Amino acid sequence: xxxVSQTPKYLVTQMGNDKSIKCxxxxxxxTMYWYKQDSKKFLKIMFSYNNKELIINETVPNRFSPxxxxxxxxxxxxxxxxxxxxxxxxxxxxxxGWGELFFGEGSRLTVx
Amino acid sequence: xxxxxxxPQALSIQExxxxxxxxxxxxxxxxxxxxxxxxxxxxxxxxxxRSNEREKHSGRLRVTLDTSKKxxxxxxxxxxxxxxxxxxxxxxxxxxxxxLIFGKGTKLSVKP
Numbered sequence: 574x575x576x577v578s579q580t581p582k583y584l585v586t587q588m589g590n591d592k593s594i595k596c597x598x599x600x601x602x603x604t605m606y607w608y609k610q611d612s613k614k615f616l617k618i619m620f621s622y623n624n625k626e627l628i629i630n631e632t633v634p635n636r637f638s639p640x641x642x643x644x645x646x647x648x649x650x651x652x653x654x655x656x657x658x659x660x661x662x663x664x665x666x667x668x669x670g671w672g673e674l675f676f677g678e679g680s681r682l683t684v685x
Numbered sequence: 686x687x688x689x690x691x692x693p694q695a696l697s698i699q700e701x702x703x704x705x706x707x708x709x710x711x712x713x714x715x716x717x718x719x720x721x722x723x724x725x726x727x728x729x730x731x732x733x734x735r736s737n738e739r740e741k742h743s744g745r746l747r748v749t750l751d752t753s754k755k756x757x758x759x760x761x762x763x764x765x766x767x768x769x770x771x772x773x774x775x776x777x778x779x780x781x782x783x784x785l786i787f788g789k790g791t792k793l794s795v796k797p
Contacts, residue, residue: 577727608787614771616728616787663727673718674775674785676727 576600579664579677586654587685594649594680596664604628605647606674607639608663616663622647654684690788691774697794704761706791708774709754715777717750718785719759722771731759731772764795 579596586592598605607619620639621628627639636652651658664677691708698704710717716735720728734741734750734757741748747760761768771790778786 606785613789614722615789616773618784618786621784665728672716673730673733674720674728676729678727679725 577664577666577675577677579662579680581680582678583681583683585683585685588654588656590654591650591652592654592682593651594662594664594682596647596649596677598645598664598666598675600666600668600675602666602668602675603644604667604669605641606665606667607647607649608665608676610661610663610679612660619649619662620647651682654682656684658682659684691772691791693791694789695792695794697796698764700764700766700795700797702764702795704764704768704793704795706759706772706793708757708759708788710757710774710776710788711755712776712778714752717748717757718775719746719748719757720773720775720787722773722790724770728773761793764793766795766797769793769795 577598604621604623606621608616609619610616619633622641638650640648661679661681663679665674667674714736716733718733719731721731722728732743732746732748734748736752745762750757771792773787773790775785775787
């Protein structure tokens with residue numbers, strides 16, 4: 574069983590479109606995260622959720638919105654996609670708000 | 686601002702040699718972690734060292750932490766071709782919940 578799974582793995586879309594990436598963890602963790610990795614491999618945290626409450630929201634455009642229907646899921650919705658949104662997006666989870674992170678395999682988003 | 690910075694950015698060695706990667710950070714921390722990322726994959730946690738620890742071992746991995754210098758090193762002994770990957774350090778910035786901050790990583794290439 575995959576601990577943290579995210580779909581889709583690849584996403585190619587046009588500028589201006591709206592898209593979603595789904596994430597699920599079966600580890601029973603309390604906190605889930607979204608990270609963005611740019612073309613230079615730099616990882617930056619975007620959001621984290623703890624018990625369905627947003628506890629971190631870095632300087633991310635409000636076109637990005639996390640949605641957590643339950644503790645095991647944290648989906649990422651992106652509106653009005655821009656070229657600069659092209660990146661690999663990673664979902665992760667942890668038992669507490671710190672400690673070891675378990676990452677998904679990433680979703681590569683390409684905006685044309 | 687970026688917390689951890691690894692050096693070197695890239696390292697190429699022969700199988701059987703040791704590989705040392707360094708990480709520097711700027712603020713106080715509760716713990717420091719090292720992660721590995723194989724090409725096209727998610728990050729995998731390797732080891733966590735707490736701020737009151739100076740050295741930690743896990744198999745062929747040895748991590749040191751010097752909080753006075755705000756630096757850490759990851760040593761991989763007797764490297765194998767399968768160790769080829771990018772290695773990232775991550776710190777919690779001394780904060781409470783989440784917000785694990787990653788460096789840009791060291792790309793290690795182990796040649797058979």
